[in-house]
Amino acid sequence: MDTLSNSQIIAASTIILIIGFLGYLGIKTLMISNWFKKAVYLYQNKDYEAAETEFRKIIKIAQSNDVVRLMLGDLLNRQGRLIEAREMFTEVINRSPKNPDAYLRLANILMLENQKQAAITNLEKSLELFEKQRQPQQAQKVRQILQEITNKG
Structure with a gap:
């Protein structure tokens, strides 16, 4: 018992x-x-x-919440705090290298910083990930952005 x-x-x-x-x-x-x-x-x-x-x-x-980090990066971008925004998006990429949104947002910052080639590289990675993750609409948007950038010279 x-x-x-x-x-x-x-x-x-x-x-x-x-x-x-x-x-x-x-x-x-x-x-x-x-x-x-x-x-x-x-x-x-x-x-x-x-x-x-x-x-x-x-x-x-919630240290693993990358959505919040992306939104914080967007907020920092809106405030013109590009270095901090770039760091936030880079952190998401380092934490989640298969997150296409982080590459896309980082590319935006890089374009604002006149780093065209680095932006293109990040857009290409974003496109590749959107395609792998079967998100054709997002992939098409990134493809259009890439075309616009490369057509501008």
Whole structure:
């Protein structure tokens, strides 16, 4: 009976730990979701400073969230903070080298910095990834951008 009692205690403890962990994850997800909604709202209303604070708060907690990093990079770009935006997009590429959006956004920054060849290289990589990921509409848009850039000389 003692063994049965001990195994029941262990099973109950395990279940309580799992429920607690799931509760923690649920709360964390809800917090991140609320911060994200707030950040997007602030970004859309051009309150870039407040939006940046919210995006950075999310990154601190959800370190693997590349979507937030891309949006933060876009925000930095809108503010003319090109070096920081470039660093953010490069960070996403280093973390997720198969993310075509990061290459596309980095190419935009490079064009703004008059680094045409580097921009073309990133656009080509973005195109390749969009094609591999079977996103023909996105691939076509990148193909058009590449054509425009190369036609300009």
